[in-house]
Amino acid sequence: MSTINIQILADTLNISKSTVSKALRDSHEISKETKKKVKELAAKMNYSPNPYASSLRKKKSRTIAVVMPEIADSFFSLAINGIQSVAEKKGYHVLIYLSHEKYTNEKKILGEVRNGRVDGILISISKETKNEEPIDKILAAGVPVVFFDRELESVHTASVTTNDYECGYVAAKLLLQKGCRRLLFISHSASLPICKKREAGFRMALLDAGCPEKKGQVIYGTDNEKSNYQLIKKSLAAKQRPDAILASVEKIAIQVYIAAQELGLKIPEELKVLAFSNLETAPILNPSLTTVTQPAFEIGKSAATILFKGIEKKHFRLENERVIIPSVLIERRSTSI
Amino acid sequence: MSTINIQILADTLNISKSTVSKALRDSHEISKETKKKVKELAAKMNYSPNPYASSLRKKKSRTIAVVMPEIADSFFSLAINGIQSVAEKKGYHVLIYLSHEKYTNEKKILGEVRNGRVDGILISISKETKNEEPIDKILAAGVPVVFFDRELESVHTASVTTNDYECGYVAAKLLLQKGCRRLLFISHSASLPICKKREAGFRMALLDAGCPEKKGQVIYGTDNEKSNYQLIKKSLAAKQRPDAILASVEKIAIQVYIAAQELGLKIPEELKVLAFSNLETAPILNPSLTTVTQPAFEIGKSAATILFKGIEKKHFRLENERVIIPSVLIERRSTSI
């Protein structure tokens, strides 16, 4: 903790601390000579004002919070990159919180950022989250909130998402076009809006193609990679095994590859695979993976941009901002005929 | 910004704010009944104390900063995970800063966390960083700093790294054992200690194997993926092309795969590849990639643990802490004979 403060500067120069404060922030009330003296001394003494003292008085923290389920995931790291790029330009600091997909963690986190710690919040909700109360409390406290990717639809605030329904539809359609008939959608959540939309698109594509609804055409993974692996392996080892898998997230796709490899199932000949994924390695997988690639960086960037509007413009109506940035389907070998 | 503060609680209950403050923190000076009243009202009003007011008085922010070159990289996201897991348990908040491999960015960031904003700093330096001044200033201000992965050796403080020299040696040795003779080490920096150590280990293995030192056996990549791709492609297209590549970082390995694919060079038959990498997809690449896998999570966890010792124990001597957590060589198909 630096022991040098504005009072020391003032005493050293035999002026008042108000003068120092104003001089450092280029107030018109202060003469050029005084400003020069003050700034030189400040530089010499490596003085930098305590941000919390300033925050207390100004009621602005110049800090935002990013609340996410996890970080070791291509989508989320790219999204943070996008968020950070905007925050950096604006001169804001970024606090990172991980819910680890638990509602209770998320609730606790949200309780800790409701009290002036941050000027705004970007959040991608946990799988478990259904209750809007923690977020509503934040909004009630006047702190702007923007959802990115995973939203809670019942909360009236801005969101930046991608066209999940369409992507689910298009992905399933591609698999159908490639001649697959026993499609399996492996989702990482039965309740998250993004997953439900992808699932709905998937189901609709099957209906449109005249495929009868079958039970077991959608299964739900967990957060545990091993149990997902078991689940997938079991499903791929069944007599009536799927001939195509659509994975809702990259972590599941990886387990599908491993399970298929383990079982000696050839992709794409015996099993086609398509995944929602931001894996940089998709083009060099064995075989290269067809993906629905989300604009992760742009989602982060756009969400942050909207958040800053909400922070800086008092009468900006966040709840009217519902941005949808389309994902891109990139065909690769894992779905070739 | 929540408008409800300790004064409002006090007024509502017709007691003083000192009593409220003490009651909320279970001071022995306050009677059970008063504590109960205060806590109930606080809960009812969703009161949560302003952390910056508290920080100002206590001279503790319960916040740490993590300064890294980038975040969209498996190593760094896993490291953050490790850091976060410790911070969470300790009840600390985590600020994330990205230097984007630029010294000037890093310097600016370090200037902004020297003033009470954080109680400690975890840093992995940028490629460009050679000057210890910004970090020394922080240490001089009494803020503990711990390096993780990328350290600045001239600064006297704690560091958590991996056994880079040995890994460089072992990796090269493996490639030699597989019959390769024209090894190429592609490094992402000529100056970073971790890269220099890996390179030194690599060179030593070649010497020990009686391979004459050749120029061009080590080349240096940039931060730009396209230019790395060009560099690699050029090198692989040369007459005397390498028969094995050791990549110092996963981003480079990916470009090697893409370039080899583009040139129709078969891995591992015509080119063996080994990379320092934390890619989750290493086992399912085409072909699966032999890696030196760094204990990213553990490095983050260990660095954070040491940092908190430095924060909490006044007389803990950080400069004596030099932890080295070994990496693991995992053989896969990309180096098979």
Added chain:
DNA sequence: TTACATTACGAAACCGGTTTCGTAAATAAA
């Protein structure tokens, strides 16, 4: 009954800035 200790609380200082407001001195306008 007196002296001393304990309990429970409030007033005020404090952390380190920012902001408001008052004012002396210098300058401009009348």
Added chain:
DNA sequence: TTTATTTACGAAACCGGTTTCGTAATGTAA
């Protein structure tokens, strides 16, 4: 020359907590 205005600065309040210290009321020991 007098009055109005501008310039440049300082004193003090303020942000919202925490902490120190003083003290009235009650309890306990001598």
